[in-house]
Amino acid sequence: MKFLFFLALLHFGSSLPTSAPKVPAEPWNFFEKVPVEQVIDPDYNIPAIQDAPEIPMEERDSPTHAYSVDIAFHTTVSDMDCLRDHGYKSVFVRALNPSGNTYFDKEALNTINNAYDAGLGSEIYITPNISSARSGGDQVSLVYQNLHDNGINVRSIWIQVTSPSNWEAPMPVRIEFIHDMIQRAQDLGLAVGIYTSFYDWLEITGGFNNFSSQVFLWYWHVLGMGADAETIPTLEDFRPFGPWKQATIKQFGQVEKLCGMIVNRNVYGILNQQKSKIIHIPSGNALVEKEMIRVGGIGL
Numbered sequence: 080m081k082f083l084f085f086l087a088l089l090h091f092g093s094s095l096p097t098s099a100p101k102v103p104a105e106p107w108n109f110f111e112k113v114p115v116e117q118v119i120d121p122d123y124n125i126p127a128i129q130d131a132p133e134i135p136m137e138e139r140d141s142p143t144h145a146y147s148v149d150i151a152f153h154t155t156v157s158d159m160d161c162l163r164d165h166g167y168k169s170v171f172v173r174a175l176n177p178s179g180n181t182y183f184d185k186e187a188l189n190t191i192n193n194a195y196d197a198g199l200g201s202e203i204y205i206t207p208n209i210s211s212a213r214s215g216g217d218q219v220s221l222v223y224q225n226l227h228d229n230g231i232n233v234r235s236i237w238i239q240v241t242s243p244s245n246w247e248a249p250m251p252v253r254i255e256f257i258h259d260m261i262q263r264a265q266d267l268g269l270a271v272g273i274y275t276s277f278y279d280w281l282e283i284t285g286g287f288n289n290f291s292s293q294v295f296l297w298y299w300h301v302l303g304m305g306a307d308a309e310t311i312p313t314l315e316d317f318r319p320f321g322p323w324k325q326a327t328i329k330q331f332g333q334v335e336k337l338c339g340m341i342v343n344r345n346v347y348g349i350l351n352q353q354k355s356k357i358i359h360i361p362s363g364n365a366l367v368e369k370e371m372i373r374v375g376g377i378g379l
């Protein structure tokens with residue numbers, strides 16, 4: 080089953096153009112997870128990529144669930160306006176690039192600000208690198224510090240655990256690395272979630288299920304790339320694995336064209352999605368009110 084699934088993705092993956100002019104060489108995750116890694120330049124017009132289906136009108140202001148896309152590239156405010164006009168409520172922004180020793184992706188700040196201006200919420204996720212000289216914890220701190228220093232009120236962080244071939248370390252070391260990231264995030268006062276799938280989690284951690292605290296789940300389930308390979312846009316197909324008895328977010332579509340970008344599509348239940356927070360900062364003898372963009376909060 081796993082094998083067939085992989086072959087299906089491999090087939091799709093190998094038929095994608097990879098030599099577009101502006102495409103950075105980024106082999107990370109290529110076969111299994113092209114969409115999240117943005118091997119493809121979002122503005123490059125690839126006819127083979129299918130348009131994302133429209134969100135039905137009656138679902139756009141659903142009191143129970145909302146739609147989101149992942150972003151790991153440069154965006155503009157009009158990109159975000161376009162997402163909002165198509166019924167999306169938030170973006171998942173990649174804040175850590177695994178290249179080299181990992182680095183904070185400054186485009187994340189730009190996208191978070193653009194999303195806020197367009198009235199969308201944002202969440203951040205990181206693509207960690209177990210081969211980096213930075214520890215897992217330090218990869219989390221790097222992201223937190225950069226967001227915090229730029230005035231973002233970070234509440235939660237999602238950690239990508241996909242593409243088993245990129246986890247070049249013995250299984251106990253991988254588990255320790257993941258644990259270290261979770262621990263650091265919690266020490267920083269953040270809620271933590273993992274972005275993975277049943278098979279990724281099994282391959283990478285052996286199905287590890289012994290976290291000492293609550294860790295949220297964002298799982299992906301697609302049959303391949305593009306709109307035709309989407310699964311149902313609900314969490315009904317979730318089945319428990321690892322430590323998770325329930326999921327918070329599902330990625331049901333990958334590599335689809337939307338508003339001139341190439342994105343993955345997600346759905347989640349709405350509980351709490353405040354887009355900003357008023358904080359009081361000391362200034363002389365007074366406290367000044369300042370509104371800070373808030374990142375994270377789905378599922379909290």
Ligand SMILES: *[C@@H]1O[C@H](CO)[C@@H](O)[C@H](O)[C@H]1NC(C)=O
Pocket residue numbers: 106107177178179180181208209210211212
């Ligand atoms: C992860 O880090 C190692 C060591 O710095 C580097 O060689 C490798 O290219 C990085 N991986 C990715 C996917 O960028």
Ligand SMILES: *[C@@H]1O[C@H](CO)[C@@H](O)[C@H](O)[C@H]1NC(C)=O
Pocket residue numbers: 289291
């Ligand atoms: C689960 O984790 C706790 C503390 O982190 C540890 O004491 C316990 O031995 C672990 N259980 C298993 C089955 O590994």
